[in-house]
Amino acid sequence: MPSLIVENYLKATLQISMKTGSNWVSTGALADALGVSPGTVTSMLKTLSESGLAIYKPYEGMQLTDAGKKLALRVLRRHRLIELFLVDTLQMTWDQVHAEAENMEHAASDFLVDRIDDYLGHPDCDPHGDPIPSADGKLRGAAHAAVPLTTCPAGTRFKLVRVINQGDEFLRYLSEAGFELGVVATITSNNPDAGIVTMQLGSREITLGHLQAEQLLIERADGQQDIDT
Numbered sequence: 444m445p446s447l448i449v450e451n452y453l454k455a456t457l458q459i460s461m462k463t464g465s466n467w468v469s470t471g472a473l474a475d476a477l478g479v480s481p482g483t484v485t486s487m488l489k490t491l492s493e494s495g496l497a498i499y500k501p502y503e504g505m506q507l508t509d510a511g512k513k514l515a516l517r518v519l520r521r522h523r524l525i526e527l528f529l530v531d532t533l534q535m536t537w538d539q540v541h542a543e544a545e546n547m548e549h550a551a552s553d554f555l556v557d558r559i560d561d562y563l564g565h566p567d568c569d570p571h572g573d574p575i576p577s578a579d580g581k582l583r584g585a586a587h588a589a590v591p592l593t594t595c596p597a598g599t600r601f602k603l604v605r606v607i608n609q610g611d612e613f614l615r616y617l618s619e620a621g622f623e624l625g626v627v628a629t630i631t632s633n634n635p636d637a638g639i640v641t642m643q644l645g646s647r648e649i650t651l652g653h654l655q656a657e658q659l660l661i662e663r664a665d666g667q668q669d670i671d672t
Contacts, residue, residue: 447549448487449487449490449491449494449496450514450515450518450548450549451477452473452477452484452487452488452491453491453496453497453507453511453514453515453518454515454518454519454522455473455476455477456468456473456497456505456506456507456511456515457507457512457515457516457519458476458519459472459473459476460506460507466506466507467503467504467505467506468504468505468506469503469504470484470485470488470504470505472504473488473504473505485501488504488505491505491511492505495508495510495511496508496510496511496514497511512580513580516576516580517553517576517580518548518549519576520556520560520575520576520577520578521544521547521548521551521556522544522545522548522569523544523568523569523573523574523575523576524556524559524560524563524566524569524575525540525543525544525547525548525551525556525559526540526541526543526544526569526570526571527563527566527568527569527570527575528559528562528563529543529544530570531563536614536615536618537570537571537609537614537618537623538611538612538614538615538618539611540570541609541611553578557578560578565577565583566583567583568583568604568605570624571605571606571609571614571624572603572604572605572606572624572660573605588662589604589605589660589661589662590660590661590662591656591657591658591659591660591661592630592640592651592656592657592659592660592661593633593635593640593653593656593657595630595633595661595663596630596633597630597631597632597633598629598630599629599630599663600627600628600629600663600664600665601627601628601629601630601661601662601663601664602625602626602627602661602662602663602664603622603623603624603625603626603628603659603660603661604624604625604660604661604662605624605659605660606624606658606659606660607658607659607660608655608658613655613658620644620647620649621644621645621647622644622649626644627664628642628643628644628645628649629642629643630642631643631648635653638652638653638654639651639652639653640652640653640656
């Protein structure tokens, strides 16, 4: 069984790669994601390379080998299914489950995770809208034609399908505003110069800064009715 640290490095590398669209991930990006020094990352990347889980090039960073990507997808699958299980069965909120899943993902067996997957009905996405890998490593729910909220003009009706920033405070703020996955709203103003997006959600008006709004991925919802919260 790979160590907790190895699994965390592989998962972080995969997530950064998926976000940037590049197989190569810099040591700096990994250091920021894991909260460690670049020197610590370099040492671990050499270890991962020697283990056949990654390809490491000094000053360029690393990319996962097929074996490394397979293991990273297994860890990501555990994490996201555990998050959804905690929300669906224990009624934990979406801002509470990340830390718990971080701990449980390293202890849960593939057998248990497969049973959770069966129990939940093989869901496409976790509570934040992130696609869940299947047992064979294919991402479910990855076909969303989702775009950042900031890219859409005023008058756009949309459905919220994914939240990239999963910090506790940000998720709680969204919940308090009634802004959760699946909600349908309308952009009433998008002002790049002022850096503000304003939306109408039922009877509520919600304003977000562009830095916050670009963390929300949406799909157009033309013809749908607003969800009045």
